[in-house]
Amino acid sequence: MPALLKSTSLPVSETHQPHFSTTMATTLSLCVIALFLLPIMVSPESHSYTVYMDPSLKPTPFSDHHTWYLATLSSLSQGETKLIHTYTEAIQGFSAILTPSELQALPSTPGLVSYSRNRPLKLLTTHSSEFLGLTPKYGAWPISGYGENVIIGLLDTGVWPESESFGDEGMTGVPSRWKGTCESDTHFNSSSCNNKLIGARFYNKGYIAENPDKNISINSVRDTNGHGTHTSSTAAGNYIKGASYFGYASGTAKGMAPRARLAIYKVGWYGEVSPADLLAAVDQAIRDGVDILSMSLGYSLGNDTHLDDDPVAVATFAAMKKGMFVAAAAGNDGPDLLSLANGAPWVTVVGAGTMDRKLGGILTLGNGMKVTFISLYLGIFSRDTQFPLVFNDSSQELKGKIVVLVGKDDVSMELQLGNAISAKASAALFITNASEYSIGSFFPAGFVGDQDGKTLINYIKQSSFPTGALWFKKTFIGKKPAPLVDSYSSRGPFPSCPTVLKPDISAPGTSILASWSPISSASPDPFRPLFSNFNLADGTSMATPHVAGVAALVKSVHPDWSPAAIRSALMTTANAYDNTGSHIKDVNGGLIASPLAIGAGHVRPNNALYPGLVYDAGEDDYKRLLCAMNYTAKQIRTITGSTFKCANWSNTQLNYPSFIAFLNSDGSNVVQEFRRTLTNVGEEESCYSVYISAMAGFKLKVEPERLTFKRKYEKRSYKLTMEGPKFGNKMWFMGRLAG
Known part of the structure; x- marks a missing residue:
């Protein structure tokens, strides 16, 4: 039976394609709103700073901290004081506008702990919407009306309707074309539905x-x-x-298409899905009028069944015929090849990557230096207390100390952590460049990178009395490189259809903050339950709804586009580069990520609205592919629901925005031809010239090298010929065809 693709949550469980594309140059901007009680006039060279103070050093003449901070600022200022706020809870200290001379005098202030310049804060969701470039000022959100009138169906474990995520504030009435309903039953009333949550059904027979x-x-x-x-x-x-996971990843939560409608089809029970229930749910979703279907489910440990034995493939073929775009999870069994949970050619399969956000804290050393670390410690820790620091010495008494250890792998770190806890250490920091960990979430532990680790070790060895203070529950934006393909994300090719690139695309899937059922534990420890309205989770389960939401934005702007056209727009505008300008890499080993891991690249919502050209395909195109794959008439009917007369079709000719060629294991020469047809969805009169990135050992030729369109929706075809290889022991090659 298919199983829900569990999110290995930080808390809880549960061949590169060539393409034609146009790229719109886009300038990102941030909108930050600052509220002040009174207008503050500042000179151009002045800036806003946050000043952290030690409240225990407050002189006795001052009745409270506010008057102390005000007096401190007055002593620095040569004119009118420019106090913004004083703090006694979030931090101990104040914020103020300081001139360069005032800033220079600040270090001599009695009671000063540290200070930092205030930079504009970003409005955060799970942060993924900002990471993908979505903003209310321009681009996909305002152009699409935030996806309003598009209906997204979710096949999953149901919904907690009381969550604010499903409130309908600011939304118009339910689209008149909607034919669905809300079913009342145990602890769920139809009145729970509204203009956002417009449908709710469950299937468990x-x-x-x-x-x-x-x-x-x-x-x-x-x-x-x-x-x-x-x-x-x-x-x-x-x-x-105010969404957060116990203080981590705090901000404003919102979905990819925050004005789209939701129809929930509960098919998951105790982590499993019956194929019978899945088919019934998709059947009903088609009747109800769903536009986009998101399915974070599939076979675990890879799916090597024939398409006619795959309930997801069969159900989604019917959905595709009715014009429904389907996004399905790649699976969480990476990094092995051939580990995909889904791979039907008519489904958009989604892999998962990281974001530029780091969750953790700050270690302030006794000399004032600061080191950031990764952590999900959920308890309360005194950030104002300096503890003695010791390095990797099990012979020392650790009670009341922070122990610094070198972490090699999960097993060794678990063992070292257990020893530190037994020795009554106050906290532990591991020096490691490995992936993010969630061990020690109930013990104050963190993970420091190798570079900062050297700084930390040098300080401990060179100081006569090394100390450090830990501040947990911090969120850092701007981590590089990002995205990375995460290790759990399943890799292609899909055994049942290896000539079509899967996954198609990747999206944020690691450390995703979103709403949660408050009666299901959000704890990383099954023996220590914690409950929350939000949870952080990892998995292609989390990446899939990102793409479903972005597809809703595209559908809102182009309601007549087919599922294949929407998928083409997503793929041909995807980003193959990270935020350092380099090719997206794999989190394992730091090598360039294979197309079998990321598909066309990382989704870019703003670019996907106007791809210029699309590779379209329909029901008959997929039937021809099944013929070329030697499926029998019975198998084709099982999958497609109808008969089809097969001819001499090639399995390389599906009109798809990618090309996969299989080479001879003996290294002998291979010549393959790929034919594709492009539809102009851009300017009426437009011209595209081909660009091919080099592939060592191969000869690539495109005919014609220039495509000219005179009107919108005109179709033009081309042929790609590949000849090769002359290679050593490489397992795969990738290139890019653009125009």
């Missing part, structure tokens, strides 16, 4: 039949797991201010 001994206590669409609430709010959740 298949599951019950296959698991007669399982007791379903809440027999309704209500989400007792959290997975469905997380994915649906990621796709189209409304705005929620």
Whole structure:
């Protein structure tokens, strides 16, 4: 049976394509709103600073901290004081406008701990919308109306309707074309639906039949797991201010298409999905009028079944015929090849990557230097207390100290952490360049990179009394490089259809903050439950609703586009580069990520609205592919629901924005031809010239090298010929065809 693709949450479980594309130059901007009680006039060279003070050093003449901070600022200022705020809870200190001379005098201030220049804060979601360039000022959001009238269907574990993500504030009435309904049952009333959550149904007859001994206590669409609430709010959740995971990743939560409508089809029970229930749900979604379908489910440990035995492939073919765009998770069984959970050619399969956000804290050394670290420590820790620092010496008494250790792998770090806890250490820091970890979430532990680790070790060795203070629950934006393909994301090719590139695209899937079921534990430790309205989760389950939401934005602007045209727009405008300008890399080893890991690249919503050209395909195109793959008439009918007369078709001719060629294992020469047809969806009169990135050992030729369009929706074809190879022991090659 298919299983829900569990999000290995930081808390909880549950051949590169060539393409033609046009790229729109885009300038990103940030909108930051600052509120002040009174207008403050500053000179051009002045800046806003936050000043951290030690409250224990407040002189006795001052009655409270506010008067102390005001007097401190007055002593620095040669004119009118420019105090903004004083703080006693979030931090101890104040913020103020300081001139260069005042800033120069600040270090001699009694009681000063540190100071930092204030820079504009970003309005955060799970942060993924900003990371993908979505902004209310221009681009995909305002142009698409934030996806309003597009209906996204979620096949998952249901929904927690009371979450603010599903509030309908600011939304218009339900589209008249909607044919769905909200089913009332155990602990779920139809009145829970509104102009945002417009449909709610559940399916478990298949599951019950296959698991007669399982007791379903809440027999309704209500989400007792959290997975469905997380994915649906990621796709189209409304705005929620003050969202965070116990203080981490705080900001305003919102989905990719915050004004799109949501229809929930609960098919997941105890982590499993009956194929019978899945088919019934998709069947109903088609009747209800869903536009976009998001499916974070599939077979685990890879899917090597034929397409006619794959319920997801069969169900989604029918959805595609009705014009429904389907996004499905690649799976969480990477980094091995051939590990995809989904790969039907008519489905957009989504891999997962990281973002530029780091969750953790700051270590302030006794000499004033600061080191950032990764952590998800959930407890309370005194950030004002300097603890003695010791390095990797098990013979020392660790009680009341911060121990610094070298972490080599998960097993060794778990063992070292256990020893540190047994020795009553106050905290532990691991020096490692490995991936992010969640161990020690109930013990104050963090992970420092190798470079900062050297600074830390040198300080400990050179200081007569090394100390440090830890400040947890911090969020850092701007981490580089990002994105990286994460290790868990399943890799292609898809065994049942290896000539079509899968996954198609990648999206944020690591450390995604979204709404959660408050009756399902959001704790990393199954023996220490914690409950929250939000959760951080990892997985292609989290990446999939990102793409479903972006597809809703494209659908809103281009309601007549086919699912293949939308997928083409996403793929041909995807970003193959990270925020350092280099090719996206794999988190394992730092090598350039294979197209079998990232597909066409990382999704770019603003660019996808206007791709210029699209590779379109329909029902008959996929039937021809099935013929070329030697599926029998019976198998084709099982998949497509109809008969089809096969001819002499080639399995390389599907009109798809990628090319995959299989080479002879003996290294002998291969010549392959690929034919593609492009539809002009850009300017009426436009011309595209081909550009081919070099592939060592191959000869590539495109005919014609120039395509000229005279009107919109005109179609023009070309042929790509590939001859090769002359190579050593490489397993795969990649190139890019652009225009």
